[in-house]
Amino acid sequence: MPAQDLTDNRVFLIEKVIKNYSGIFDKTTTDRLAMLRRDKVTRPVIYIGTGTCGIISGAKSTLGKVRNYLSENNIIADIIEVGCNGFCSAEPLLDIQLPGKTRLSFRNVTWDKAEDILNSSLNHTLLPDQVLGQYQQPGLEEWPNVQLLDQIPWFSLQRRCILKNAGIICPVSIEDYIVRGGYKPLYKTVLNYPADKICEIIEQSELRGRAGGGFPTGKKWKIALDTAGDQKYMICNADESDPGAFMDRAMIESDPHRVLEGIAIASYAIGASQAIIYVRSDYENSLNILEMAIRQAKDYGLLGENIFGSGFNLSVSIRQGAGAFVCGEETALVSSLEGQRGLPGSKPPYPAEKGLWGQPTVINNVETLANIPGILENGPAWFKTLGTKSSKGTKLFSVAGKSVSTGFIEVPMGTTFSAIINNIAGGVKDGKALKAVQLGGPSGVCIPPADLDTPIDFESLSEIGATLGLGGLIILDEKTCMVNLARYFMNFLQNESCGKCIPCREGTRMMLDILEGITKRPKEETTHETLERFKGVVQLESLAEVIRDTSLCGLGQNAPNPVLSSLKWFREEFEEHIFDRRCSAGVCHDLRTFFIDVEFCNGCNICQKKCPENAIIGSLKQPHFIIESKCTGCGICFDACKFSAIYFK
Amino acid sequence: MDHIFEKYALRKPENLIPLLQELQKENGYLTDEIVEKVSLHLHIPTNRIYGVATFYDQFRFRQRGLYHIQVCRGTSCYLCSSESYLKEIEKLLKVQAGSVTRDKRFSLETVNCMGGCSQSPVIRINDTYYHHLSVADLSEVLRIFREKTE
Numbered sequence: 166m167p168a169q170d171l172t173d174n175r176v177f178l179i180e181k182v183i184k185n186y187s188g189i190f191d192k193t194t195t196d197r198l199a200m201l202r203r204d205k206v207t208r209p210v211i212y213i214g215t216g217t218c219g220i221i222s223g224a225k226s227t228l229g230k231v232r233n234y235l236s237e238n239n240i241i242a243d244i245i246e247v248g249c250n251g252f253c254s255a256e257p258l259l260d261i262q263l264p265g266k267t268r269l270s271f272r273n274v275t276w277d278k279a280e281d282i283l284n285s286s287l288n289h290t291l292l293p294d295q296v297l298g299q300y301q302q303p304g305l306e307e308w309p310n311v312q313l314l315d316q317i318p319w320f321s322l323q324r325r326c327i328l329k330n331a332g333i334i335c336p337v338s339i340e341d342y343i344v345r346g347g348y349k350p351l352y353k354t355v356l357n358y359p360a361d362k363i364c365e366i367i368e369q370s371e372l373r374g375r376a377g378g379g380f381p382t383g384k385k386w387k388i389a390l391d392t393a394g395d396q397k398y399m400i401c402n403a404d405e406s407d408p409g410a411f412m413d414r415a416m417i418e419s420d421p422h423r424v425l426e427g428i429a430i431a432s433y434a435i436g437a438s439q440a441i442i443y444v445r446s447d448y449e450n451s452l453n454i455l456e457m458a459i460r461q462a463k464d465y466g467l468l469g470e471n472i473f474g475s476g477f478n479l480s481v482s483i484r485q486g487a488g489a490f491v492c493g494e495e496t497a498l499v500s501s502l503e504g505q506r507g508l509p510g511s512k513p514p515y516p517a518e519k520g521l522w523g524q525p526t527v528i529n530n531v532e533t534l535a536n537i538p539g540i541l542e543n544g545p546a547w548f549k550t551l552g553t554k555s556s557k558g559t560k561l562f563s564v565a566g567k568s569v570s571t572g573f574i575e576v577p578m579g580t581t582f583s584a585i586i587n588n589i590a591g592g593v594k595d596g597k598a599l600k601a602v603q604l605g606g607p608s609g610v611c612i613p614p615a616d617l618d619t620p621i622d623f624e625s626l627s628e629i630g631a632t633l634g635l636g637g638l639i640i641l642d643e644k645t646c647m648v649n650l651a652r653y654f655m656n657f658l659q660n661e662s663c664g665k666c667i668p669c670r671e672g673t674r675m676m677l678d679i680l681e682g683i684t685k686r687p688k689e690e691t692t693h694e695t696l697e698r699f700k701g702v703v704q705l706e707s708l709a710e711v712i713r714d715t716s717l718c719g720l721g722q723n724a725p726n727p728v729l730s731s732l733k734w735f736r737e738e739f740e741e742h743i744f745d746r747r748c749s750a751g752v753c754h755d756l757r758t759f760f761i762d763v764e765f766c767n768g769c770n771i772c773q774k775k776c777p778e779n780a781i782i783g784s785l786k787q788p789h790f791i792i793e794s795k796c797t798g799c800g801i802c803f804d805a806c807k808f809s810a811i812y813f814k
Numbered sequence: 815m816d817h818i819f820e821k822y823a824l825r826k827p828e829n830l831i832p833l834l835q836e837l838q839k840e841n842g843y844l845t846d847e848i849v850e851k852v853s854l855h856l857h858i859p860t861n862r863i864y865g866v867a868t869f870y871d872q873f874r875f876r877q878r879g880l881y882h883i884q885v886c887r888g889t890s891c892y893l894c895s896s897e898s899y900l901k902e903i904e905k906l907l908k909v910q911a912g913s914v915t916r917d918k919r920f921s922l923e924t925v926n927c928m929g930g931c932s933q934s935p936v937i938r939i940n941d942t943y944y945h946h947l948s949v950a951d952l953s954e955v956l957r958i959f960r961e962k963t964e
């Protein structure tokens with residue numbers, strides 16, 4: 166695009182679109198907007214999802230293949246890289262929009278399939294295998310026999326407010342965001358309302374922080390606004406250190422300007438002129454996209470000095486988190502920004518009163534901030550129509566683990582777990598039974614099938630002893646060993662404990678030791694060790710209580726959660742491990758007992774040679790046997806057998 | 815490396831982490847000399863710099879291999895048995911997680927989460943991601959990388 170043209174668009178978008186208060190446009194503006202929104206296209210447009218999930222699935226190779234194909238066949242078409250629409254298990258996603266026809270979406274388009282799909286669809290025919298669905302675009306010719314995207318179970322139950330642009334627009338194009346109503350709420354805010362009015366609007370909307378605690382956002386802002394300080398700070402927490410959650414990453418990669426607008430409005434509301442986005446350094450793609458988005462917003466005069474001539478200044482900078490789970494805690498995040506070790510401090514005083522450099526600081530997570538433009542656009546009353554009595558609005562969840570479909574979704578608060586698992590995610594993979602759902606990261610809880618009809622909101626969850634966390638849902642199937650899972654989480658928390666207070670530092674270590682004792686089988690066990698192991702369950706419970714009650718920060722207080730919740734709902738599994746030394750899921754390697762199936766064993770002798778314990782006997786060309794008392798369950802024979810004659814119980 | 819130091823103002827302790835991050839990106843890892851230089855630049859004692867650098871997972875004091883392999887150990891990848899991949903790589907390359915092979919060609923590391931939970935298990939070698947590999951595919955991928963360096 167020539168430079169002159171770009172400036173034209175810029176002036177047009179600022180003067181005619183953002184500053185158009187009524188929202189009623191004349192004919193030329195409407196036409197030009199439709200053009201920019203790509204409601205109508207004059208040549209084929211190809212969209213490829215290149216969020217991190219797309220890149221992992223191979224979207225970059227698909228992109229290269231598409232470019233090659235177009236240049237080889239002399240086809241003039243636009244290629245647009247979009248974020249992810251949330252249906253990550255269908256990545257790489259490729260959409261095609263032909264002039265006069267609706268936008269059509271294809272799933273799992275790896276590089277080898279790209280050519281066939283382009284070949285057929287550019288000639289107006291379809292290969293039915295890869296088709297995901299088509300967009301609803303009135304006035305355009307529909308593809309015959311193709312369902313609408315909104316009718317696919319993954320999308321049909323969602324209520325997409327903050328995800329409404331995700332996977333549709335180009336994340337690094339500010340025009341795409343503005344033509345869909347973006348930055349108008351910011352304009353309204355800085356021109357019409359004083360700061361305290363914005364805090365009031367957010368308070369009326371009853372928006373609660375989406376990072377786990379659920380503190381009312383409006384109240385937090387009000388505290389920061391009312392506290393005197395030379396320089397106030399707005400911090401957007403995009404550290405997302407929970408393994409298994411990726412909504413913040415996806416949000417930034419798909420619609421970064423919505424987050425930036427949220428940050429700008431929040432900064433205005435608390436009187437901050439400096440905002441910092443704290444992003445995980447592992448999220449390279451998000452970092453690049455955010456940098457580009459900030460540059461564009463500055464170029465458009467939407468960030469920087471004297472925004473919309475109102476005298477409001479805001480500089481936004483990015484800081485990379487250096488990889489510490491504990492920095493998700495507000496006070497630890499602040500010390501990390503000050504260049505210290507990320508150790509949490511005591512609260513109160515809360516950061517809203519005394520945060521970065523002792524100044525009032527508001528820390529909100531990405532999802533909370535992404536909600537702000539919508540609330541100001543549609544009003545707090547609209548926001549309150551969504552959700553339940555105690556929790557308003559929608560919530561993002563990432564769905565991963567053993568479900569048929571995986572990705573991230575947005576549903577109204579109050580949706581039940583079973584609706585998400587069975588209707589949206591399509592149930593458990595390979596027809597297995599569901600064992601539990603893990604919610605809220607390593608310090609979250611496992612929810613058993615009996616509680617899956619609980620509506621997901623802050624109050625109902627606390628009734629069953631769970632916390633919302635960031636919203637990472639992990640689906641566990643029957644082949645999951647809950648004891649091993651608890652050990653995995655404890656290992657993680659023990660590694661990530663910052664070491665400041667003893668209950669957490671030493672307690673997690675002791676809990677891990679107990680869990681490792683349960684899941685391992687030492688070669689020789691003394692009576693004392695057996696006693697220690699038997700005491701395990703009792704000790705786990707009392708240790709957990711001490712850690713929970715005496716730790717300083719959220720990490721320590723919630724560290725026993727995975728163990729306590731598994732103990733509560735899956736106690737028999739712990740007992741099975743301790744008393745019977747058996748893992749029915751077959752996950753704890755040490756507890757497996759191996760057998761040789763005489764039907765399949767032809768006596769090749771390989772297992773006998775490889776067994777480090779000399780536990781296998783048998784002569785050549787005769788079926789072998791394993792001496793149970795000698796077997797340590799290392800599994801070497803199992804891996805070595807070429808005839809699948811060895812099995813375990 | 816001087817241009818990196820110029821970007822960050824003197825005596826500002828909050829610049830410590832970004833400065834170390836950029837220096838590590840440039841040099842590949844942190845050395846004692848770098849830490850001393852940072853100490854003089856920001857007027858922070860070296861012991862405190864080591865304190866900060868060892869606290870965070872991102873900083874390393876050892877060189878990476880030519881090919882850096884990252885195995886995700888996030889919850890979702892754990893469920894999809896990323897541990898067996900890790901063991902397989904350790905066996906194939908004769909290297910432990912967190913160290914480098916003797917010929918400095920490969921280094922192996924586990925990471926907490928790469929944000930690709932919907933595609934788990936995920937493995938990353940330099941800038942290329944691999945997902946849903948079978949153990950056989952994995953040894954094939956490693957073989958290709960090994961041949962590249964020979």
